[in-house]
Amino acid sequence: MKRLLIKNGKVVSPADGLNEELDILVAEGRIEKIGSGLEDKEAEVIDAIGKVVTPGLIDMHVHLREPGFEHKETIKTGTEAAAAGGFTSVACMPNTNPVIDNSSIVDSVIKKAEFEGKVNLFPIGSITKGLEGEELSEIGSMKEAGIVGISDDGETVMNSELMRLALEYVTAFDLPVISHAEDQVLSGDGVVNEGYYSTVTGLDPIPAAAEDIIVARDIRLAELTGAPLHIAHVSTKRAVELVRDAKERGLEVTAEATPHHFTLTDEAVISFDTNTKVNPPLRSEEDVAAIKEGLADGTIDVIATDHAPHAFEEKNVEYDDAPFGISGLETALPLVITELVKPGIISLEEAVEKLTSNPAEVLNSDVGRLKEGSRADITVLDLDEEYEVDVDKFYSKGKNSPFDGFRLSGRPKVTIVDGKVVMKDNKVL
């Protein structure tokens, strides 16, 4: 295996106490040495001068669509998109067909990723069989097979008794329960946020309360059971307040926000572009401000994409009929830098934590760190490169992005997984 020497980059890994210009020597898939003025005659040199070197980014919320919806995305194309976006690990949601609700499907997803995946893949198992909300999945055997959490993402476990049982069950397993918080009776047939823009477009509304109610319920159940709870794609002001309060009370509650929810407001839906249709919906200016505050004060621990690719034909229909979801892996890091770091809403160090060590901690995984001896998953990024988003250049099959044509600054330049360069200069290798 080739040795790699990443030279003269600014190494940023707050969890490892690193924030300075250093070299990193990689051998046999591991970080052999971190230091100044390192030399190695055999190593391939990656010149990182003027660039930032971070632990490989982790996206704890993606939809890779395989098995069952390979026309939208596959493990191969989805992990290529991840590599292109600077991610070295992704955790994939179980709303596939069949649903990831038993150990043999977990095994098959892991095997497939070993053969075809560009990055590390950590499956998330479902909470209930078939995502039907009626019976618990085989959580114990899925844990043995390698899941890192459980979620019925795409659906809410509307039965509070069953959700309580799931939370009680995982306390024995060190698995977070990841909540897609939506009161599905209240959200009904809604497609956009309830407010001024649902009124002017005439599109069916989803009230913020649909999210707030389930966030409140699940926090209460986490308190009752003592289980670790992670709130997926937080999008409302009240949800941020509820998570903040839960943390203050010492509960093991964590939360994530997506780039689309901190970048866009529901004003975007007046275009009737179905690429703005996502669940939870794009919210009001006040909600977006609260998300940014939550990111800044640490209430929101993690930035995750909720990468939800769909085929062009599926999105190329009336707003009401289009599926919910945004293809997010290849714009996430540029949006974090452009929308959060450059304007000073969070520091670069905080951004790195929310994309590396924090999600690793939620998933109880040992990735997301830069230490001698640890696995060599590394991302090199250029904070200043400006470019225009072009969905036709996405590695993802999902071209469904509302950011097509956006000018962003900050870009991943090299992605290294297990000591191997899998993306360089925006080309997946």
Ligand SMILES: NC(=O)N[C@@H](CC(=O)O)C(=O)O
């Ligand atoms: N976010 C979305 O709009 N869609 C997700 C489901 C989900 O994350 O809830 C999908 O699977 O397409």
Ligand SMILES: [Zn+2]
């Ligand atoms: Zn969801």
Ligand SMILES: [Zn+2]
């Ligand atoms: Zn999702």
